[in-house]
Each structure stands twice: as C-alpha cells, then as structure tokens.
Amino acid sequence: MAASEAFDNEWLRSVGGAGPIPYLWQALQADGGRPGSACAAAFRSLHTQLDTALATLRTLAEGVTGQAGPGEEEAPGWLAPWLQGLARLGPWQEAVGRTQDAQAALHRYTAAYSECATALLEAVRTGLQDLEAQLGEAADDPERTLPQSCQELHRWWTAAGEARHEALLGSERWAAAFGRLTNAATELIGSCQAQLDAGLRHLDLPNREDFIDTQRRLAQLERERSRDAGSDEIKALRAEIAHLREEVATLRRQSEGPESP
Amino acid sequence: MTEPSDTAEELAAWQRRLVQALDEAAELPVDTRGATPFEAHAVYGHGVTLRRYPPPATGQRRPVLIVYSLVNRPFILDLTERRSLIRALCDAGHPVYLLDWGRPQGADRFLTLADYIDGALAKAARDIRAEEGGAPDLLGICQGGVLALCLAALHPARVRRLVTLATPVDCRTPDDHLSRMAQHVDFDRAARTLGNIPAEWLNSVFVALKPYQLLGQRYAELPELAGNREALHDFLRLERWMYDSPDQAATAFAEFARELYQRNALLYGRLEIAGQRVRLGDIRQPVLNVFAQQDHLVPPPAARALGAHVRASSYEELAFPGGHLGVFISRRAHRELIPRVVSWLAAE
Known part of the structure; x- marks a missing residue:
C-alpha cells in the first residue's frame, strides 16, 4: 500500500504541522531564529497543555479512590453490607465476588495508569523547561549555534527529553509505579478471564x-x-x-x- | 530570518520525502532468514532447530555454536552479506551452528530454562561434537550468553571455549534501568495470567527505555533515506528485526526475569537448572567477554562482572565503543571488533 493511500497527504500535512516541535520551530522563526517573545509564548502554551493533561490525570486518580465518578451513583449506605454479604455467602457468592474483584482490579489499574502517565508527563514538562533554558543559553553564547532547521530542533528536543526520561527510569518512584501498573494490568486481565471462563462453563463451551x-x-x-x-x-x-x-x-x-x- | 512560509515549505518538503521513503520502502522485501545459506541440521522439539552454516572450504577450524537470545530473532547476525557475523565466521573457516529457538506456541508455556539449557542447548553441543569431532566454541549473545554460561558451567566437556557478547551477569548494577523496572513486577503471576508473554508487550518495554530516539528521532530522520535504496533497505531490515520478535515461553520467561533480574541468582551462584546449581566459578574454559560501552540494555558493569567470578584458564575483555546493537551491526564493529573475535576464535 502506498503511503498516500494509508493516510492521505492532507492528513499527513496536518499532523506534521501540528506537533510540538514544528510549533516551537515556527515560533523560533517568528522571533528571527533567536528565542524571544513568540518562543516564550509557545513554551507557555505547551506547558499549559501539559498542566491540563496532568490535572485530568489527577482527577482520574482521585475518582478511583473510593468516590463515584461523574454520572455514577454510589450504592446507598444500607445496601453496602448486603452486597458484601452476597459476595461472601449464599448461592451467588462466586459470581458477585468475581464482579467485585473485577471492579477493584479496574480501579487499581486506573490509579496505576494515572500514576505512570503523571510521572511521564512530568518528565516531558521538565524536558521542555530544559530545552527552553538550553535555547536561551545558546542565544546568549556567541560561540554556540542555535538550531538551523526543524530537524535540528527536533534533535535538541530528543536529547533534552530523553535525558529527563532516563532520569525518571533510574528512580525508585518509576520502578514502583511501573511495577504497580504491570501487576494491576495482569490482575485486570485475570479478572476478565475469570468472568469469561465462568460464562463459557455455563454454556458448556471449552x-x-x-x-x-x-x-x-x-x-x-x-x-x-x-x-x-x-x-x-x-x-x-x-x-x-x-x-x-x-x-x-x-x-x-x-x-x-x-x-x- | 526564515519567513513563516519558508517554515511551512520546510515541513511540507519533509512530508513529501517521508511519503517518498515510505513508498520506496513498500517495494523492498526483507528476508528474515538472513543473507547466508544454511541447512537444518537437527530439530529438538518445540520448534527449536539447529542450523548449520557450512564454511566455504572444508572446515579447517573448530565449530562455533552461536547461542542467541530468546527475545529476538537471530537474523540481526546475518542482516546483509556485508554486515554478517555469521558470514565472517564462515569465511574464517569455521563450521557455524546456530540454535534457532523458534516461536513458542500455546503448549510451550510450560517450557522451563532447563528445557532450553539442559535440553536443546546441551543436545546441540553434543551433536556438534559428534559431527565435527570436537566440542564447539560457544558464542553467546545477550540473553543467549547467559544460557551459554550455564551450559559451560554445568557441562564443561561440551564447551571448548566461550565468547560472550553483551551478556548480563550482574543484573543489579546502578545504571541498569531494565533491571530497576523489573524489581516490583510479579512475573509468575503475569506468566500464569498471560500465558506466553506477548512480543508486543516486551517490545513496548524495550522501546520505553529510549522512546524519544526509537519512536521520535528514528522516524523523523527516515525521510533523509528517500532515494537511497541501500540505506533504506538497511533501515527496513533493522526495523523488521526490532519488532519481529517471538512471544516468550511463559514459565522460562518468568524464571529468567525472577532469578536473574530480581534475585541476581547467576551472579551469586543461586541459579538452579534441572536441579543443579550454576556456579560461574566452575567455568574453566578460556573466555572472551565483549561488551558495549554505551549499552543501555546491558550496561558495561553488568557484563564485566563475569571476570570476577569465572575461573577461566584465560579471561579477556573487549570494550566496544557503541550501543547494544552496534556490537553486531555497526560498520565499526565489522571493521574492528568482529575481526578480533574471529582472531580469538582462530587461536589454538
């Protein structure tokens, strides 16, 4: 399949122009090739987008710590002990238990996902700050050359972003968060398997x-x-x-x- | 100063070259069997095949058995005629054998490390000795180096000498990000739940170690290859190799990750294979330990730890200035490193 068949050229153009680095490059060019007000505004805008994403993740994490999400109704207080009883006693204990396990696994997964994504976005944010600082330092130093093309700016970004990413990878915070995410994903898949297995058994299917x-x-x-x-x-x-x-x-x-x- | 219209034109030109490179790439086939012809010498069950690459003339040198990693396919060792470790060994007169671990299927989820090491690998070394009249030299690569070390320690008569390339021995060194990420993962539970560990899952972990380079920079530079058929073909071969990985047999994978990366059992002599302790100190064969100085998967201290634990009759180290893959595929490796490995193997 030709590339233009997979994604039409218009789409490619729009994606290529919409990335953060082309965006920064355009700002740098608007400043005459040296970081100025347009560049500072572009960095501010990117930071704001990241902050919005981080706030959404925080809301997501808070939403799964026992509070009902938007549009969901919490079970009335008097019903909770009965539901717990159903999960532990009586003819439906296994089925109700499985459903509760699946729900708990989903909550743990969502929280772990949010934790990992937050750590990654924070590293991106710090990488952007570093890039902005490096551009400023290079502009002040007559011995250094600023990026002369979008690709070169991309290389600067790769170096700055990857350095912060590696610092995160080397931290205990990331090791613990990654472990929680992997284990929570495994648990979630396991609870889905248990539900499906039970359903297939009822249908006498392998x-x-x-x-x-x-x-x-x-x-x-x-x-x-x-x-x-x-x-x-x-x-x-x-x-x-x-x-x-x-x-x-x-x-x-x-x-x-x-x-x- | 560049005008905004120039910036737009620069981006548009980049897009055009990208589309051109992708279209040219679609016309270039990638043969994952590698560049050098071979024959299937033996089959050891559950998809493991012993390949034999005959030397151009009748074998004047001793046989070499390449033990490759379980997590990728071995055609990285034979990418093109110009960049082929296998071809270099054959040209030096060695009959070259390679264990192709195959692609684990559903029932292979119960395969253990013992099945790989005490089973297929030990049998291959025995069969080569019978065929060639002498025990082979082992060339273990990355995870395959660990398997080769285990064989050399457990069955010394089946291994004449040993070369390890980018092989982790101390899996808890400070810069080992892969190891750090593995510390809190419940691998046994993952293996029970997921069955064979999907290659996509594992590849995502490897890519996540260098996402800016592997998902950003690598493809941002692809348009520069438009019109350069040879360079584009090389790019595609590497690209295919990176993501053409087999799933991992669940039990063996969990065992490897837990014992090596969480308990550091190989280093401390606590690894058990088929009921036998693997002690690096039992390795008396000559050893050549090759590592890459900028290896982000197997940091130099992880590989160099071998030197302090083996009791080899001779032990040498070769430090290569490059990354993990550079050891096998870089032009510099083929110019400088691989000839030295070949020359070490040629010495009696």
Missing part, C-alpha cells in the same frame, strides 16, 4: 482453563516421551558397551593364542 489443562497434559506427555527416548538411548549404549567388551575379550583371547594343554 474455556481457558480447559485449554491450559490440555496444554499441560501435552507438555507432560512430551517430557515423558523425551525421558523415555533418553532412557532407550542409554539402554542402547549399555548394550553396545557390553557388545564391545565381548569383542575386546574375544580379540584378547585370540591374540593370546590357544591355551596350552
């Missing part, structure tokens, strides 16, 4: 547990076959050694000549 059980048996059979093959090989080798020993003994007898009477 589910994931059945497949895994079959795979486990297959793996065991393969291991046994491999062990048997190994043991057959050892038996064959032993027989060959015995045969060779016999041959050696025969040859030795022959070389020693006929026994004297």
